[in-house]
Amino acid sequence: MKFFIRSFSYIFHPLFMPLVGVLLYFYISPRYFNPEFLYSKVFATVIMTTVIPILSYFMLKNLQLVTTIHLKEVKERRWPLLLQMLFTFILIRLIFDGYEIPELYYFFVGILGASTGAFLLALLKFKASLHMIALSGVLFFVVGLSLHFGINLLLLIAGFIFACGATATSRLDMRAHTPAELVVGFIVGAVSQFMVYSYWI
Template identity: 45%
Template sequence: MNHILKSISFIFHPLIMPILGVIFYFSKSPRFIPIEIIKNKLISISILTLILPILIYYLLKTLGKTKSIYLKTTQERILPLGLNCIIIYLILKRVFPPTEILELYFFFVGILLSTLACFILAILKFKASIHMIAISGVLMFFIALSIHFSININGTLALMVIIIGATASSRLHLNAHNFNELIVGFCIGFFPQLTLLNYWLV
C-alpha cells in the first residue's frame, strides 16, 4: 500500500496537469483547429510546463537552493514558484494569447493566479498542497468545458474526483501535508478557475 500511495503522488504530479488540461481541450473542442497548430501548442506547453521546470529544479539543486524534489519547506518553494509564475506569464504572452484560444488563455490565467497565491502563502510560511492546487484546477476546467461545449463527460469527472481523493490520501500518508494544507490547496486551485468563468463561459 505504501508503494501504491507513493506512486499516486508521482503519477498525478502537478507538472503534468497543465498539459493534461490542454490535451483534454483539444480532444473535446468542436472547433476546427489545424493539426499543425495543435502539435506546435502541445510541444510548446510540454517544454515550458514539464521540461523547463525539471531543468530549473536540477539547476536549483546544484546551486543548493533546494534539497529535494518534494520541496518540503516553504523556503524551498519560494524561488521555484516565482520562476513558475514567469513561465506561465510567457505562456500567456506567446503560446495562448487572448486573441487565439480564449478558453486555454483563461485556463492559464487561473493557473497563474493559483501559483501566485501559493507563492504568497509560501512567503507567509504556509505550505499549501501544490498537488491539490493542480488537480482541482483541472477538475474545474473540465467541468467548465463540459458546460461550454455541452458534452457529457460524467465518467471523466467521476474519475477526477477519485484521483483527487487518492492524491489527498497519498499526501496525508506520506506526511507531506496536513488536512488544512490539502483543503487550502484545493480551494486555491478550484476557485480561480471558477471565478474566471465569467470571462469566457457562454
C-alpha cells in the same frame, strides 16, 4: 498497498497537470484545429511547463536554494513558484492567444493565479499542497469545458474527483501535508479557475 497509494503522488504530479489540461481541451473541443497548430501548442506546453521547470530545479539545487524535488520546506517553494509564474506568464503572452483559444488562455490565467496564491502562502510560511492545487485546477477546467461546450463530461469529472481523493490520501500517507494544507490547496486551485469562468464560458 502502500506503494499503490503513494503512486498517485507521482501519477498526478503538478508538473504534468497543465499538459493534461491542454490535451483534454484539444480532445474534448468540437472545434477543428490544424494538426500543425495543435502539435505546436502541445509542444510549447511540454517545454514551458515540464522540461524547463525540471531544468530549473537542477539549477536551483546547484545554487542550494532547494534540497529535494519534493520541496518539503516552505522556504524552498518560493523560487520554484516564482519561476512557475514566469513560465506561465510567457505561455499566456506568447503561446495562447485570448482571441484564438480563449479556453486555454484563461486556463493558464487561472494557473498563474493559483501559482501566485501558493507563492503568497509560502511567504506566509504556509505549505499549500501543489498536488491539490494542480488537480483541482484541472477538475474545474473540465467542469468549465462541460458547461462551455454543453457536453456531458460527468465520467471524466468523477474520475478527477477520485484522483483528488486518492492523491490527498497519498500525500497524507507520505506525511507530506496536513489535512489543512490539502484543503487549502484544493480551494486555491478551484477558486483560481472558477474566477475566470465569466471570461470564457
